[in-house]
Amino acid sequence: MEISEQKLTVLDIQNVSISYGGDLAVRNVSMPIFEKTITAIIGPSGCGKSTLLRSFNRMNDFIENVEQSGKITLNRQDLYGAGVDPVEVRLRVGMVFQKPNPFPKSIFRNVAWGPTINGLSGDIEERVITALQQAALWDEVKDRLQDSALNLSGGQQQRLCIARALAMKPEVILMDEPCSALDPVSTSRIEDLLFELKREYTIVIVTHNMQQAARVSEYTAFLENGILVEFGDTDQVFTRPENHRTEEYVTGRFG
Amino acid sequence: METNLQGRPRLGEKLLEGSFFCCACISIVTTVVVICILAFETYGFFVEIPITDFLFGTEWTPLLQPKSYGILPLLCGTLMIVVGSSLVALPVGIAAAVYLSEYASDRVRNIVKPVLEILAGIPTVVYGFFALTFITPMLQAIFESTHVFNAASAAIVVGIMVLPMVASMCDDALQSVPDSLREGAYSLGATSFEVTTRIVLPAALSGIFASFVLAISRAIGETMAVTLAAGATPNFTLNPLESIQTMTAYIVQVSLGDTPAGTLTYKTLFAVAALLFTLTLALNLTASAVMRRFKETYE
Ligand SMILES: Nc1ncnc2c1ncn2[C@@H]1O[C@H](COP(=O)(O)OP(=O)(O)O)[C@@H](O)[C@H]1O
Ligand SMILES: [Mg+2]
Numbered sequence: 001m002e003i004s005e006q007k008l009t010v011l012d013i014q015n016v017s018i019s020y021g022g023d024l025a026v027r028n029v030s031m032p033i034f035e036k037t038i039t040a041i042i043g044p045s046g047c048g049k050s051t052l053l054r055s056f057n058r059m060n061d062f063i064e065n066v067e068q069s070g071k072i073t074l075n076r077q078d079l080y081g082a083g084v085d086p087v088e089v090r091l092r093v094g095m096v097f098q099k100p101n102p103f104p105k106s107i108f109r110n111v112a113w114g115p116t117i118n119g120l121s122g123d124i125e126e127r128v129i130t131a132l133q134q135a136a137l138w139d140e141v142k143d144r145l146q147d148s149a150l151n152l153s154g155g156q157q158q159r160l161c162i163a164r165a166l167a168m169k170p171e172v173i174l175m176d177e178p179c180s181a182l183d184p185v186s187t188s189r190i191e192d193l194l195f196e197l198k199r200e201y202t203i204v205i206v207t208h209n210m211q212q213a214a215r216v217s218e219y220t221a222f223l224e225n226g227i228l229v230e231f232g233d234t235d236q237v238f239t240r241p242e243n244h245r246t247e248e249y250v251t252g253r254f255g
Numbered sequence: 256m257e258t259n260l261q262g263r264p265r266l267g268e269k270l271l272e273g274s275f276f277c278c279a280c281i282s283i284v285t286t287v288v289v290i291c292i293l294a295f296e297t298y299g300f301f302v303e304i305p306i307t308d309f310l311f312g313t314e315w316t317p318l319l320q321p322k323s324y325g326i327l328p329l330l331c332g333t334l335m336i337v338v339g340s341s342l343v344a345l346p347v348g349i350a351a352a353v354y355l356s357e358y359a360s361d362r363v364r365n366i367v368k369p370v371l372e373i374l375a376g377i378p379t380v381v382y383g384f385f386a387l388t389f390i391t392p393m394l395q396a397i398f399e400s401t402h403v404f405n406a407a408s409a410a411i412v413v414g415i416m417v418l419p420m421v422a423s424m425c426d427d428a429l430q431s432v433p434d435s436l437r438e439g440a441y442s443l444g445a446t447s448f449e450v451t452t453r454i455v456l457p458a459a460l461s462g463i464f465a466s467f468v469l470a471i472s473r474a475i476g477e478t479m480a481v482t483l484a485a486g487a488t489p490n491f492t493l494n495p496l497e498s499i500q501t502m503t504a505y506i507v508q509v510s511l512g513d514t515p516a517g518t519l520t521y522k523t524l525f526a527v528a529a530l531l532f533t534l535t536l537a538l539n540l541t542a543s544a545v546m547r548r549f550k551e552t553y554e
Contacts, residue, residue, distance in 0.1 A: 057442065064361070091444035101435035104458050114443030117453065161439070168443055 007034040010172060010202045011056060011093075016070035018051050018060065025051045027226040028070070033172070033219075038194060038203045040217035040234065042210060044249070048226040049206040050098075053174050056204065057093035058086040074171070091118060094165035096175040100157035102149035102164075107141050110149045110160055114168045127167050135163035136193050155186025162193065166201075173197070175205040179212065191216050210250055214238050222246045293532065296525035303519055309526060315489035315500075317523045318509075324523065326530060328489040332406065332499035336481055339410025339495060340417060340474045345467055347414075348421030349456075355422070356429035357451050368426070374419035383483030386412035391484065400496055404486025407495035412484055413477050417470040424469065428462025429455055461546045468542040472535055478503040502527050 011033035018026040025048040033039050033056075041049045051060065058079060060066045072079045079089050102110050111128040114120075120127070128145075132138040137159040141152070149160055158178055165173055179187040194216045197203060207213050213220055213234065220237040222230045222245075230237055230246040241247040301309070304324045312325015355364055391408040395401040401408075432455050440450040456463070478501075486498035487508050500508075506524055514521045 059438065059442065062438070062441070087444050087446055090442055095438075095442035097435060097438060097442075099435060101433070101439040103436060103439065103454060113440075113453075114445075117449050118444050164439075164443065 007037065009033065010035045010075060011204075012071075012073045012076075013052075013056075014071040014073075016052070016055060016068065016072060018048070018055055018066065018068045020051075020063070021065045022067075025226050026055070029223075029226075029228045030070075031221055031228060031231045033202060033204055035202050036198055036200070037219060038198050038205060038217045039219040039221065040213035041204065041206045041221045041223060042208065042213045042249070043223035043229075045208060047223045049223055050176050051226075052223065053176055053204060053206050054095075056172065056174055057090050057095055059090075059095065061086055091168060092170055093172045093174060094168055094170035096158070096161050096165055096173065096178045098177045099181050100154055100161050102152070102157050102160050104148065104150055106146045107149050107152070107160065108145040111163050111167045114164060118168070120168070128163075131163040131167035134166050134193075134197065135159045136189060136196075137163055153186075155182050155189060158182060158186065158190065159193070162190070166197075170201070172202045172204065175203065177206050177208060180208070187212075210238075210252070222249060224249070290532075293525055293529050296522055297529040300519070300522035300526040303522075304526075313491045315491075315505075317520050322519075324526075325491075326502075326527070328491040329500060329502045329505055329527065330530075331491055331493065332485070332489070333475060333501040333503075335406045335493065335495060335499060336410050336413055336477070336485070336501055337471055337474045339407060340414035341467075341471060343411055343414025344418045344421050344470050348418050348466070348470070349425050349463065351418075351422040352425030352429055353451055353456070355426045357447065357455065368423070371419040371423045371426075375423065377416075379416060379477060379479045380483070382412050382416045383480035386480060386484035394496070398496055402486075402496060402498050404484065404488070404498035405496050406485050406499045409481045409483075409485035409499075410495065412480050413474050416477070416480060417473050420473070421466045421470050424466035425459070425463050428459040428466070431462065432458045460549050464542065464546055464549065468538065472538060475531070475535060475538075476503060478507050482507060502531050506531075 009032040013029055013031050013033070016026060016029045017024060027048075029052060041053065043049055054060045055068060055072060056079075060068065068080070074089070074092065078084065103113060105113070108128055111131050112124050115122075115124055115127050129138065132141065137156060140156060141147075141160075149157065152160060158181075162173075162175075162178070179190055182190070191212065194203060194205070205213075205217065217234045220230075220232065220234045221228060222237065222241075222243075224245060230241060230243045232242075237246060238250050241250060309324055309326050311327065312323060313327045314323035314325050315328040316323045355367060359367065386408045390411050391401065391403065391405065394405065394408055436454055436458060437450050440454045441447075445453075481501050482504040485501070485504070487500050487504060488498040489500045489505070490497055492499070506527055509520065509524055514524075
């Protein structure tokens with residue numbers, strides 16, 4: 001693995017295994033997530049990408065009979081340690097989901113919702129505007145902030161969900177196939193957006209789209225049957241994979 | 256090979272279509288006939304009694320001398336039952352639904368939900384009896400001035416009666432809110448209380464509102480339990496510890512007697528029924544108007 005060591009490890013995943021009612025979905029995965037980079041998690045469907053990603057902000061807590069072992073730290077703090085409040089974890093690790101899920105509220109209130117309920121400091125309006133600008137949505141919605149978010153197109157809704165996450169100013173943003181429900185134009189808009197965002201944020205993106213992973217990420221993790229087959233620089237994983245399974249997958253011979 | 260695109264006659268389909276049409280007609284025709292009879296007899300009543308006396312009179316004594324035809328005591332009685340039962344059923348119903356939908360484990364849910372549906376099917380006489388033998392003595396123990404027949408006991412029991420329905424309908428409304436909204440809210444650092452009160456409940460508002468309307472309609476229409484628990488005294492009062500009579504209870508009382516058709520007393524039935532009809536219609540119309548405004552659509 002050619003990994004530059006001077007980068008700061010924000011999330012550290014150590015020997016993580018996750019099972020649903022005894023069936024292992026993630027098997028003994030260890031990998032770092034570096035500060036202000038984009039890490040892509042790729043792999044065939046059902047290989048455990050979402051399960052792994054959701055363990056980074058304790059979203060698996062809501063699923064009955066999930067069992068997890070191993071350790072995940074955020075800036076050296078154990079996310080699953082005794083006394084850790086999952087609500088606090090999610091304040092610092094935001095998430096964007098596969099299907100856009102805006103609240104049935106106005107555009108403004110969608111973005112303002114997180115900071116408001118958490119009583120975050122500062123001017124809410126400013127936060128909303130900044131977040132919408134960062135999500136490259138501001139120009140399209142600035143004249144209709146009070147409209148229902150449900151009137152936006154799918155691509156706009158997904159960028160709204162990104163803005164909603166950004167308004168919390170999280171340390172890490174997790175994205176679970178954020179473009180899979182979108183058309184190619186909306187997809188490329190979001191990819192452009194990712195380039196902008198990584199200057200300030202640490203991003204982990206799950207995708208089944210290899211080109212997307214190759215285009216946007218600096219690090220790539222290839223998962224198969226819950227096993228982390230390969231992790232490394234995106235260039236290296238796509239051009240000189242160490243494992244032949246990775247090679248078969250990225251060259252499109254299966255999956 | 257020659258292909259034949261000519262359709263075969265579908266006789267069965269035509270027959271079925273015709274019979275469905277007939278059924279639809281029957282239901283519409285019967286409704287229209289009922290409304291016509293109601294309107295005709297009510298008109299006959301108002302020919303003899305001025306409508307203002309009916310609407311604003313505070314004495315309702317069509318069966319006693321001197322006769323008086325002011326609806327306010329009956330209206331007031333019905334109102335007390337509606338308000339009282341809503342105070343019991345709506346808050347408790349929502350709370351129960353929130354517990355079931357948002358907090359209970361699947362195991363608890365799978366037991367409680369069918370039980371609610373069974374409870375909703377208990378005959379109302381049973382509730383009336385329960386009010387007389389259980390709720391009224393309890394009220395008497397707390398408030399000495401409680402009459403044997405009283406509005407409070409009836410209102411409470413009607414509240415208990417519609418509670419399972421409210422809880423079950425509200426639960427359905429909450430369940431129909433997609434989990435993706437909950438996940439979105441949790442991912443922004445919301446607590447489950449915030450998710451429930453600020454995302455799930457508002458998104459389920461139209462369904463919750465529908466259950467309220469149904470609960471109120473049932474409270475307005477409820478007769479047996481109310482007659483048993485509240486008695487049959489048209490009483491223009493807001494004191495829930497006294498005996499009262501509701502509009503439906505009056506209709507039953509007169510229907511059970513041997514009032515000859517065509518008399519004024521007989522016509523009071525239709526006047527009261529017409530008012531009842533108007534009230535429920537107005538309730539349903541406002542409800543659907545409000546619901547259309549409140550409806551938050553989501554995927
Ligand atoms: N809520 C769940 N309950 C039980 N099994 C699940 C659940 N979610 C996912 N799984 C199983 O875990 C495995 C990994 O799923 P997932 O993480 O969603 O894969 P991916 O996101 O890579 O498609 C699959 O075999 C899936 O069937
Ligand atoms: Mg997935």
